[in-house]
Amino acid sequence: MTHVGKSISHESARGHVTGAALYTDDLKTRFANVLSAWPVCSPHAHAKVVSIDASEALTMEGVATVLTGDDVPGNGNTGPARQDEPLFPDVVVYHGQAVCWVLAETELLARQAVKKVKVEYEALEPILTIEDAIAKDSFHTKPLVIDSGEVNATLSQHKTLSGEVHVGGQEHFYLEAQAAIVYQDESGGFQVHSSTQHPTETQMIVARVLGLSSHDVSCQSLRMGGAFGGKEVQANAWASVAAVGANKTGRPVRVRLDRQRDMALTGKRHPFLGRYKIAYGDDGEIFAADIELFSDGGWSLDLSEPVMFRAMFHVDNCYRIDHLRVVGRVCNTHKTSQTAFRGFGGPQGMVVIEDAIDRVARATGLPPEIVREKNFYREGDRTHFGQRVTQAERVTRVVDEVKRDADFAHRREAIRRFNETHETVKRGIAVTPVKFGISFTTAFFNQAGALVLLYADGSVQLNHGGTEMGQGLHTKMLQIAADALGTPLESVRMMPTRTDKVPNTSATAASSGTDLNGAAVRDACQQIRERLALVASQKLGASKDDIEFGDGKAWVFGSPETTVSFAELAKTAYLQRLPLFATGYYRTPKIKYDEEAGSGKPFHYFAYGAAITEVEVDRFTGQYTIVRADVVHDVGDSISPLVDKGQVEGGYIQGLGWLTTEELVWRQDDRAKGMLATRGASTYKLPTLGECPEEFHVRLLDRATEPSVIHGSKAVGEPPLMLAISAREALRDAVAAFGSGGKRPEGIPLGCPSTPEAVFWAIQNVTARVQKVAAE
C-alpha cells in the first residue's frame, strides 16, 4: 500500500498553521445580515419560570427579537433519547439553563439586551449530589444489572474487603465552543452549519423543532475544534435555537457559546460513585466482586444509559473475575446533563476496579503490579457479560513490553532507594493495563456510508458519514481512498461532512469512525476501481484481473513500463457511459447484547494498552510532578502512525488532566446553589505543557494485526485515555511511601481527581502526622 500505514500530517495541517482552516463560527462574516443569539440564563438550579418580560430589551436599538417557546413551529424538545429536553423550559432544572434567547445585530448588543430581560422565578429545592439523589430516589433509569457466577456464595467463602470511591467528572474543554449558523436557502430548505459530531441527529432534531421532514434540512459539520464526545448529542440544542430564529426572522442566525456559557450549559463526563465488595486470596487472586455504580446524570437522560452500560462492561478492565455482579444507576440531579466523553463510562468503571485492586494489594502486602498480573485475562477467558476476550494474551504482552521499555524493575528499586533517603519528597510508580471494547453498544449505530464521486478529469470528491474533530479521521479516509483507487492523495478532495451527501449516518463516536467509515469508503472506491479496471483491460489488452493501480496510473501485472493514466481511464469510462460515482456501505457483523440477560457480544473486538507512570510528590503541599510516562498501545496495524501516536499521547494527557488537576466544583451555598464554580480556563485547570512529562515515550504495539477490521487496524480514539490511570496509581504509590509500610487493609484512600489538596490529605491520612484542621 502506498498511503495506508505511512506517517502523514493531518490533512488540514496547512490550514491549521496558517489560520485558513475554517470552523463554524468563522463563517459568520460570510452572512451579511446574520443575527447573533445570546441566552437568558437561569440564576437557579431548580425553579418554575413564572413570567418572562422582554419588553425593555425589545426597545433597544439593534435587538431583532426575543425567542420564546411561542416561536417554535414544531416540537420544541431536543432530547435525543427521550423527549426530556425542552428548548424553552417552564421549569428550569439546572443553573444557567437558557430560558429564552435574544437575537440582535451584534453579539455585543445581544449580550447587553439579555440583561434587560426580566424573568420571574419561583425557586425550588435542587438535588446536587449523587448521595442526595440516592436518598430521594431520583433516578433516570431502572437499575441496570450484569450478574455472572455465584457472587454472594463466593463472597461468603473468602476474605473480603469493601470500599467506596468517588470519581470526578470532566469538562470537555474542546477549544472551539459550541456553535451553529442556520439560514433558509434559495430553495426554501434550512441549511445548518453546526459544530456537531452527529450531523444526522442535528438534522433530524432541527427538522422536528421546525415541524419539517428531514429532507427539508441539511446539516454540515465542516470541522470541529475538538469535541471528545461533547458534541455527540449536545450540539443539537444550539442548532435548534438558530433554526427557530432563522425561521422567525427570515435571516441567518448564529449561536455560539462563549467559554463560560459553554461550561455552564453543556454536559460533562459523568461523576461516579463506586461501591465495591471484593473476595480475595492471600496470593492476590480476586474471586468475586459485587459492585454498585452510581452516575450523576444531571437533568436529562442524554446518553447516560449507554454510558452506564459501558462503565459496567469495563468494570473488569483486564481482570478475570468469575463471580461478578455490577448494578448501575443513573442519578437525576439538577446539574448539566452529563454526556459522552472519550471513554464513555469506561474510564470510571476502570478507576473503580483499579481502586479495588490496590486495596487488595495493600491488604495482602503484595505489590499492586503483582496483584494485577495475577488476575489478568488469559486466552479463552470470558468477561462477566459472557464475551470471549479475544487476543487476551495482549494484556500480558503490552504490560511486559512497557515494563521492558520503561526499565520498570530497575526503576522500582531506584525509587525504593530514593524514598529511603528522602523524607519530604517521595516517588511512586505504577503500571496499569487497558482493555477497551470497540463498537457502539447500541447495535444499530454500527453502520456507515460513503459517496465517492469521480469526475471525468480523474479528480475525486470523497464524502463519508464521519466528522472531523481533530482525530485525523479525514486523513485516514484519504489514505484509504487513495490506495483503493490507486491515485495520489492530491487527486482526492475530502468534502465537508454533509447530510445531503450521506444520509442516516451515525455519530462519529465510540472510537469507531475509521472502522466504520473506512470500510464504507473502501467499498465505494473498489466499485469505481472495478469499472476502471474494465476500461484499462481494454486499453492495455489484458484481463481485468491482471490490472494494477497505483500513483494515478494503471498497468498490467508484470509490465509496469506501459501505463495508462487514471485521468484517461476516467475520461474513457465517462465516454463509454460507465457510472463514475459509487456509494459504499459497511455494517459491523456479529454483535449482539441482551440487556435483560446481561450477556452477549456487544463488542466487535478489544483494544489493549499499558502505561507506566512515575511521579514525585511533595509532602508539604501535596503538589507533584509527573516525572516520566511510558506507553505501549495496541492500534492494530496503524493506518496512520503519526495520527495514531497523536491520539495515544493526547488521550494519556487528557486522562491525566481528568485524574489530577481538572476539578469540577458546583456551589452548594445558598447564594448560588448549583452554579458551576469552575466555568472558565482560569478556574478549571487543563494540563499545560508543564504537565506533559519531560520523558514521555509512546510506542505503538507491533505485530498487532486485527484481521476483522479495515487494513488490520484498531480503533484508537478512546482507549488511551485510560492509560492515565497509571498516574493516579503512581500518586497513590508515592503517598503510601510516606507511611510506615506493611499491610494496610484500610488501603491508601486518594481523592479523585487527585489534586494537590487531595494528595496532601492522603499523605496526612497515611502519616496521621497532623490532624485535619477544622472541617470545611
Added chain:
Amino acid sequence: MPISFRLNGEEVVADGVDPHVSLLHFLRDRGLTGTKEGCAEGECGACAVAFVRRGPDGKTRYVGMNSCLVLLPSVDGQELVTVEGIANGDALHPVQEAMVETGGSQCGYCTPGFVVSMFSEYYRDGRVAGKDGFDPESISGNLCRCTGYRPIRDAVVQLGLPKKGDRHLSRLDDAAPSVAAVEYVGAGVPFFRPLTLKDTFPILAKHPDATLVTGGTDIVVEVNQMERRFSAIVSLESVCDLYTWDLADDALTIGAAVPLSQIEERLHGTGLLPMLEQVLPLFSSRLIRNRATLGGNIAVASPIGDSPPVLLALDARVVIASASGEREVALDQFFTGYRATVLKPGELIKSIILPRPFPVVSKFYKVSKRVMDDISTVAAGLAVDIGDDGKVTRARLAYGGVAATPARAYDAERELVGHAFDAASIARAKEKLATAFTPMSDHRGSASYRNAMVVSLLEKFAHDMSSELGSAS
C-alpha cells in the same frame, strides 16, 4: 479621531467602534478568523498575536499577547502580525513547517495561537537553536486539548535560526513604531491614552469616573465575561513616567506600568532579587506577563494576586501620584479590604519601591492545582534576615489567598525575630500561623487546606533553607 495601526503590513483604520471591543473581535469581524477565541480571559492563548515592540534592550522585537485582553483603541499607532501574516505567500514559515511535520496540530483550533507564540520565540534575540535553547515559557500560555503537547514541544525544539533575508527578521532591523497620544470616542465612550502623567491628571479631573487600564489582563476579563462597561477609559500603558527602572544604593524603584516580562528580563542573571525572579514565571503565562504590570496587580488588590506576598516580604512601598503631588504608602498599609485600597479618586500608582538591603534568605511559594499558568490557592513570600549571631533580625511572612487582602502574619514573624531560626522558634511561629487567618473554602481549595498550607509552607521554607544553607557550607 479614528485610530489606525499596522496589521500584517497594511494600514488599518477604525472609527466609531466601541472601545470595549477587543482586538480579537475586531480582527474576526474583519474576516481575519485565524485568530480564535478559546476562553476570553487570557488563559488559552488561541487569540495570540505578535506586536512589534521596542524591548528594554532597545532592540525591536516581536511580543506575543492575548488579543482578547487588548482593547481596540489601545492598538493605535502600533504594529502587529496575526497568524495570517506569518507565511510568505504559499511558502509556510519555518514554525508552521515544524508544526505540520511533528503533528503539532490535531483539531487545529489552538494552533494559530501556538504558531504566533512560536513565531515570537523564533525571532528572540540570542536564542540558541535546539533543545538547549528551548524556552518552555514561550508556549506556556497556550492550551492544547488534543495533542498532549509532546509534538508541539518537539516542533519548538527543532526550530533552526532565522535566515538572512527573512522579511520578519528584516523588520526587526528598524525601530518599532513610537506611539502618540490617543483621544478616541466610540459608541459614546471616550478612550484616552496619554503619554505623560502631566497630561493624565487633567483627563482624570474631567472624567472622575474614568476607569484606569494598563495591561488590562484583569479588567478586560470582566469586560469580556460580565459585559462590564465604563463611562470613560484611560489607558496608562504609554505614560512614560510609569516606566522607571532605577536601581540605587538604597532601593530598586520599578515603574507601575513596566510589563512583568521586562522586570524578569532586567533581573535575569543579576541574582539581585531571587524571590521576585521566582514569582514571575509562576505568576502567569508569558503572553500575560508581556502585558501585565506590578502596578495593576497591586491596584486590583486581589487577595490571590501573586506579586503582593513577595512585595510585602520585600517591605515594598507604593508611590502614589495625583495632580496635587506624590505620597508613599507602605504596601502593608495599602490594602484596606477585599479588592479595596487607599487609592483615592484622581490617584494612581506611579511606582513601587523595594528598599535595600534585600532579605538574605527568601523564597516564594505558590500552591495551586497546576504549576504553570494557574491562580494561587495559597501563595507565600517568606523572608528572613539572620545576623552574625545567628539570630533572626527581620522576618516577613506574607500570604495570599488566606484573607480578604494579601496579608502578613505579624504574630508569627515576632516569634522568629530575636531567636535562632531553629526548630523551637519555627514551632512557635507555626503555632501562631495556625490561627493567623480565617480563609474561605472555594473551588481552588478548602479552608482547612489553606490553613494547613499557611503552616506547612513555613515548614517547607525552613526545610529548603536548611538544605540550601547546608549545601552551601
